[in-house]
Amino acid sequence: MDDVNEELLEMVEQMPAFPKSVKRVIELSSDINCDHKDLVRVIEHDPVMTLKVLNLVNSAYFGLSREISSINHAVVYVGLNTVKNLAISIASIGMLPSENGAGMNMERFLYHSVSTASLARLLSKQMGVSEKEGSDYFVTGLLHDFGKIVFAQYMSGKYKKVLQLEQQKIKTLTRAEKEVIGVDHTSVGEMLGKKWSLSDSIIEGIKMHHQDNFLNNDGNNLLVNIIYIANRVSKELQENEDDESFSKELLQAVSTRFGNRIDRCIASPKSLMDEVKGTLQYMRL
Numbered sequence: 001m002d003d004v005n006e007e008l009l010e011m012v013e014q015m016p017a018f019p020k021s022v023k024r025v026i027e028l029s030s031d032i033n034c035d036h037k038d039l040v041r042v043i044e045h046d047p048v049m050t051l052k053v054l055n056l057v058n059s060a061y062f063g064l065s066r067e068i069s070s071i072n073h074a075v076v077y078v079g080l081n082t083v084k085n086l087a088i089s090i091a092s093i094g095m096l097p098s099e100n101g102a103g104m105n106m107e108r109f110l111y112h113s114v115s116t117a118s119l120a121r122l123l124s125k126q127m128g129v130s131e132k133e134g135s136d137y138f139v140t141g142l143l144h145d146f147g148k149i150v151f152a153q154y155m156s157g158k159y160k161k162v163l164q165l166e167q168q169k170i171k172t173l174t175r176a177e178k179e180v181i182g183v184d185h186t187s188v189g190e191m192l193g194k195k196w197s198l199s200d201s202i203i204e205g206i207k208m209h210h211q212d213n214f215l216n217n218d219g220n221n222l223l224v225n226i227i228y229i230a231n232r233v234s235k236e237l238q239e240n241e242d243d244e245s246f247s248k249e250l251l252q253a254v255s256t257r258f259g260n261r262i263d264r265c266i267a268s269p270k271s272l273m274d275e276v277k278g279t280l281q282y283m284r285l
Contacts, residue, residue, distance in 0.1 A: 004181070004182040004183060005183075008150070008183065008187070008188055008191060009191060011150050011153075011154040011155065011188075012150055012188065012191045012192050012195055013195070014153075014154055015095075015149070015150060015153075015192060015195065016095045017195075017196075018088070018091045018092075018196055019046065019049070019091055021042055021043060021045065021046035021049055021087070022049070022087045022088060022091045023197070024042045025039055025042055025043060025083075025084050025087050025088075026084065026088070026196075026197050026198075027197070028042065029080055029081065029084040030197075030199070034080070036072075036075045036080050037072075039075065039080060039083070039084070040070075040071045040072045040075060043071045043083070043087065044070075044071050049087060049090065049091075050071055052086075052090045053071060053074060053083060053086050053087060053090065054068060054069070054070075054071070054074065055282075056086055056090075056282055056283075057074045057077070057078060057083075057086070059282045060278065060282075061278070061279060061282045062078060064077060064078075071083070078131070078132065078135075079131075079132035079135075081132050081133070081135055081136070082131070082132050082135040084135075085135040085136065085138060085139040086135070088139050088143075088196075088198075089117075089138070089139055089142050089283065090283075092142065092143055092146070093110070093142075093283060096109075096110065096149065097149070097152075097153060100149075100152040100153055100156060101152070101153075101156030101157070101160070102151065102152040102155075102156040102157075102159035102160040102162075102163060103160055103163060104148065104152040104159070104163060108238070109145065109148065109149075110280075111238065111276075111280065112145065112234055112235070112238060113141070113142050113143070113144070113145055113146075114142065114276065114279055114280045114283050115234040115237060115238070115276040115279075115280075116141035116142070116144060116145075116227070116230045116231050116234040117137075117138045117139070117140075117141035117142035117230075117279070118138070118141070118275055118276050118279035118280075119141065119229075119230035119233050119234055119275075119276070120137040120138060120140065120141035120226050120227055120230040121134050121135075121137050121138040121141070122275060123137075123226050123229060123230055124137040124222070124223075124226055127222060127226070127258065129222070136199070136201060136202060136223065137205075137223060137226055137227070137230075139198075139202060140201075140202045140205035140206060140223060140227050141205075141227055141230050141231075143189070143192075143193070143198075143202070143206055144189065144205065144206050144209045144227055144231060145185060145189070146189055146192055146206075147184075147185030147186060147187065147188030147189035147190075147191075147192060147206075148185045150185075150188045150192060151177070151181065151185060151188065155181065158180050158181055159180075159181075161176075161180050162176040162177050162180050162181065163176075165179075165180070173185075174186070174210055184210070186206065186207050186208070186209060186210055187207070189206040189207065190203055190206060190207040192206075193206050193207075201223055202223075204221070204223070204224060205223045205224050205227040206227075208221075208224045208227075208228070209224070209227045209228055209231050210228075210231075211224070211228065225257055225258075229250075229253070229254055229257070229258075232250050232253070233246065233250065234276075236250060237273060237276065
């Protein structure tokens with residue numbers, strides 16, 4: 001296992017780093033005494049990042065009543081944490097490879113990532129999480145499967161076998177990963193989150209998104225719970241596009257943990273599909 005972990009760490013180190021501007025934004029925003037003017041200055045020195053952040057802030061995704069013309073105004077209206085997470089989201093999507101040796105469908109991967117992110121934000125809002133805090137749910141959902149990218153890029157032969165085992169329904173993806181590689185993508189996602197200096201709560205959400213034992217605990221970690229559910233809902237949306245209902249198993253899992261507050265929210269797959277498609281459009285900016 002030590003040999004496997006060492007190999008994985010080497011692969012994670014080969015993954016692209018965030019642009020300097022994004023790394024600096026993460027550093028600054030992690031300081032509770034950070035002057036938002038310093039963060040604004042860093043983003044404004046990156047014209048491409050500035051344009052993309054402003055495009056997103058002014059999109060229907062946020063639904064603001066006035067146009068935001070500067071990063072400073074963006075921080076005032078949507079919050080420092082949200083602007084930081086927008087920068088992370090834009091940078092992470094920008095580094096996705098167009099193809100890979102494992103044959104993983106990148107378009108499908110992107111759809112699932114943005115879908116999970118969008119649903120996590122929607123469900124967190126339903127649970128009373130503020131818009132500014134909700135951006136943590138969005139970015140965790142967006143990055144929850146990025147460990148797969150590490151496998152597909154740097155262990156393509158083995159991961160091709162993993163994907164074949166899943167596609168042939170011989171094993172679930174995580175079981176196939178553990179059998180063929182020794183660990184699953186959640187462990188690698190955790191390593192990647194640390195490399196990128198993400199917050200502990202986001203890393204925890206990435207690490208735990210396949211853990212279904214939350215149904216038996218006290219449910220204190222709302223982010224982990226919501227990412228787990230958002231991932232499950234997203235998968236069912238992709239696998240059953242023409243179906244007008246979710247599986248009884250998923251609805252029961254949601255009801256057990258959250259009651260009717262989220263049960264009502266995921267009752268209509270069609271409306272959720274519209275939400276996801278809209279978010280995907282904005283994230284491609």
